Amino acid sequence: MSSSGVNFESYLIPLEEINRATENFSQQRCIGAGGFGVVYKGELSKRWQNLTVAIKRLDQYNYQGKVEFHNQLEMISKFHHKNIISFIGYCDEHNQQIIVYEYASNGSLDHHLQDPDKRCCITWIQRLKICLGAARGLHYLHSGLGKRVIHGDVKSANILLDGNLVAKIGDFGLSKVGSRIQRDTQLYTRVAGTQYYLDPTYYESGILRKESDVYSFGVVLFEILSGMLVYLQRSFRDAKQPSLMNYTRKYSQELEKLIDPHIRDQIYSRSFHIFSQIAYQCISLDLKERPTMEMVIQRIEEALHIQMEVNATVLCECLLLEDGFSYGKPVAAYTIYKCLLHWKTLEDERTPVFDKLIHIILSAIEDGDDNNQMAYWISNASTLIFLIQESLKKRVAMASHSSVSSGTLAEAEDAVQQVEAKYPVLLFQKRLIAYVEKMYDVILSNMNKELGSLIALCMQDPSRSEGVLISGPSFGKDSHFNHWQGIVDCLNSLLNTLKENFVPQKIVQKIFTQSFSSINVKIFNSLLLRPESCSFKNGEYVKSGLLELELWCSQAKEQYAGSSWDELKPIREAIGFLTLTQKDRISYQEITNDLCPILSLQQLHRMCTLYWDENANTPRVSQDVISIMRILMTEESSNSSGNSFLIEDRSSVTFSVDDLTTSLQVKDYANVKPSAELSKNPTFQFLYN
Incomplete structure (x- = not known):
């Protein structure tokens, strides 16, 4: 062809x-x-x-x-x-x-501007992004191809909006191609275009230039600012229905009165002045004063950046109020997500919003070290990670109609929208995960401090010095078992805090699993490092305490306790060995295969040689068994260290997106409402439309 x-x-x-x-x-x-x-x-x-x-x-x-x-x-x-x-x-x-x-599913820009119901839903930030997208499209035509293309009919009707309100230039019926080599492309042509958008210089001279597109785009900028199409008339001041462009030229010092009432309270003054300044330059009657589309892009980006910073600041100030929870979901996280979604921030290549949000969360970590504060922000950060992740998926997994009450499914679908992610949001999500790990570590550190002194007291039967043997898990107020009860109280207190802050169950499970791992390490190592603790009677005492921890896991259920009880297997086996009667009749194979399959050879040897019983009712392991252990240990000596019988405490857990989100579901956000505090601010009225 x-x-x-x-x-x-x-x-x-x-x-x-x-x-x-x-x-x-x-x-x-x-x-x-x-x-x-x-x-x-x-x-x-x-x-x-x-x-x-x-x-x-x-x-x-x-x-x-x-x-x-x-x-x-x-x-x-x-x-x-x-x-x-x-x-x-x-x-x-x-x-x-x-x-x-x-097909652009949201139609043309002019339809949105002339429809009050549609216009009121387009925020100032969204309008700036529409302007920015259209400017980038025109810049591409003017300088991004092998030849310069002049559109020739720039108007709001030819700026189309896709499902995410991304602007796309269309209708190239009047477009002309000129040489890009020439510094100033000029095409002599029959004047064509749309009245009101037509460059007066082009109309008078018949010479079509890229500056003609710039003029027409300037008209569109004023349409977007005023919410009024250029060919429609509206009364201003005492004038009788002047046209939009006549008003902008005549009352340039009072342009604020022209702002669309739907966005007047949203616009920060510096953002407005930058925008209006570049718009006036575009419609200058002097060609030399008109900016290139590249300059237009730079100025609109600046206006957008300033506005986003102001909005982010207001949003962050509201987050500091800690809005609590709605239907078991953190209001702050949901509010942040709805704002990011509405502002199209998840698809931005550059934005100040994420840095401000990260600063708020980081400050919360640094300024507070109590578990309640950490749990609150873990809940919010995890929810935000989840909602963002759902939006980044190609397909959002929705619950079936049968599992959601009538009318709720559509609301749940509205809660999450698919987006095309850019690097900033991926980095933001990654930093959120890192901060969840920090807050997780703070909670564990606090827990270890509380448990540390109690565990030390739990390692020695307090009745031994009194010559009284206490049996059974009776934890009365005056009982010697108050130290073990203290551990249970700490666990219950933390569980209540995590529940009250609706921390995702997967994280709760990890917290308690690692807490029990630390309990195991402290008790086990103390047992093998303190010869006075490695006795039958002390084993009975610790065994009674472990029964209380087993009861706690049973009551908390796997929903929250996870595999916590399994973390105590080493100390459970060790205590089972200490409290075993007739040790002298046990073979090496029975010890290693049946009684203590998890414990290492060094650990078993340490227990066998340290074990004692003040009443001499339970003899030690036979010398033959100990000899076998020594022979085998000699063979393994090249792989063992001086304290190879000790257990190392597990390092901090790292989280993946799945760890933080697997226990969350989209449908659970169907009834959650954004922050009530923001409802008082006109900038955030879109949250409640």
């Missing part, structure tokens, strides 16, 4: 397929109309991946010939940019000239 190197055969879509996709150009399929044709929404067949597309049927009487049509196809087939509407294919049969584009 052309010499451009583009294989247009692969883009050809038969008229039969077009007719099927549009139901023979049904009026119900019509989604737009302009001077050059009508646009229909269509559903292509499996051969075209069942794509939903926009099908533009050009007016065969008022448009262009085959040469012009093919030239346009050749031009738009080369556009590859996320802010340019994608070319899917074309049809050129039976005098039908049809172009098939990517």
